[in-house]
Amino acid sequence: MELEIGTQGTIDAVRGDLESVLGFKPDEIRGLPSDFLHIDLAKPGLHTLWMRCRNGEPTLLHAFAIHIEGRTCVYLAPVFDEHSLEVKFAYQSALFRGLAFAAEYGDPELLNHLARVERYTIWIAKDALQWSQADVARITLAAYVHDVGKSAIPREILYKPARLTPEEYRLVQTHTQKGRDVLTQIEAYVQQECAWLYDEKGWQWAKDVALHHHENWDGTGYPTGVSGESIPLVARVVKLVDVLDALLEARPYKEGWPLEKVRREIDAKKGVEFDPYLAEWLLAQDWNLIREIACRSPMRVEG
Ligand SMILES: [Fe+2]
Numbered sequence: 001m002e003l004e005i006g007t008q009g010t011i012d013a014v015r016g017d018l019e020s021v022l023g024f025k026p027d028e029i030r031g032l033p034s035d036f037l038h039i040d041l042a043k044p045g046l047h048t049l050w051m052r053c054r055n056g057e058p059t060l061l062h063a064f065a066i067h068i069e070g071r072t073c074v075y076l077a078p079v080f081d082e083h084s085l086e087v088k089f090a091y092q093s094a095l096f097r098g099l100a101f102a103a104e105y106g107d108p109e110l111l112n113h114l115a116r117v118e119r120y121t122i123w124i125a126k127d128a129l130q131w132s133q134a135d136v137a138r139i140t141l142a143a144y145v146h147d148v149g150k151s152a153i154p155r156e157i158l159y160k161p162a163r164l165t166p167e168e169y170r171l172v173q174t175h176t177q178k179g180r181d182v183l184t185q186i187e188a189y190v191q192q193e194c195a196w197l198y199d200e201k202g203w204q205w206a207k208d209v210a211l212h213h214h215e216n217w218d219g220t221g222y223p224t225g226v227s228g229e230s231i232p233l234v235a236r237v238v239k240l241v242d243v244l245d246a247l248l249e250a251r252p253y254k255e256g257w258p259l260e261k262v263r264r265e266i267d268a269k270k271g272v273e274f275d276p277y278l279a280e281w282l283l284a285q286d287w288n289l290i291r292e293i294a295c296r297s298p299m300r301v302e303g
């Protein structure tokens with residue numbers, strides 16, 4: 001949709017379906033000063049701004065204004081249309097993948113670990129919790145950044161090829177609060193710089209996962225020692241899949257465990273470390289599926 005603003009600052013022409021977005025018929029606003037819709041409409045460049053609808057409600061639009069021979073042409077597109085959630089998720093996915101990659105840069109297994117965590121998370125959110133597509137996407141995005149706080153832990157401790165001292169271990173544990181802090185800071189920048197890409201629930205879940213993915217159901221975990229259903233559900237899910245993957249896969253310092261041994265471990269720790277409902281659900285599944293999920297090609301996160 002397009003507006004043409006004349007040299008006197010009045011709306012001279014309206015093209016496209018302005019009525020479905022702002023509620024005005026072309027005749028109603030033709031000849032009116034452009035600041036009737038928004039004060040900055042005639043400023044050249046790309047803006048994202050609130051505009052007045054006919055019913056008095058504001059709506060957020062992208063406005064691209066160019067000057068041609070003293071006149072201003074403004075091309076308008078709604079920010080919140082039926083694709084807005086997908087745009088937010090695509091943006092957040094790129095941002096969170098990049099953050100996760102930077103946080104543990106140098107770990108050769110990182111991308112494989114994140115890809116498997118992503119697939120297990122989608123499996124549980126869809127099949128065990130029956131969440132909506134949007135919430136499945138949100139928890140998957142949150143799972144990417146569970147260890148983002150490792151960016152603030154010295155590399156020589158993070159990748160130390162020997163047992164950590166108690167003091168070093170305490171420092172590593174702080175990756176939880178540091179992760180939450182990093183995300184809180186980036187969240188503020190997103191709200192400030194590109195509010196139209198901000199998904200409040202998705203950011204809240206990411207912060208919850210970063211802070212609480214090492215809590216235990218019985219309250220013996222870290223950093224807060226919160227227990228049971230007071231641990232955000234998203235963090236309980238990511239804890240389970242993170243440990244599941246850590247046990248199954250070989251790392252430089254350990255062999256991968258056989259499926260049966262991992263099953264016994266999850267069974268022993270349900271209601272102790274893990275949410276008993278989620279652990280029960282996992283134990284009741286066909287465990288041949290787990291190997292298959294681990295090896296699947298990457299899925300797309302959809303809104
Ligand atoms: Fe962690």
Ligand SMILES: [Fe+2]
Binds near residue numbers: 113146147242
């Ligand atoms: Fe992890």
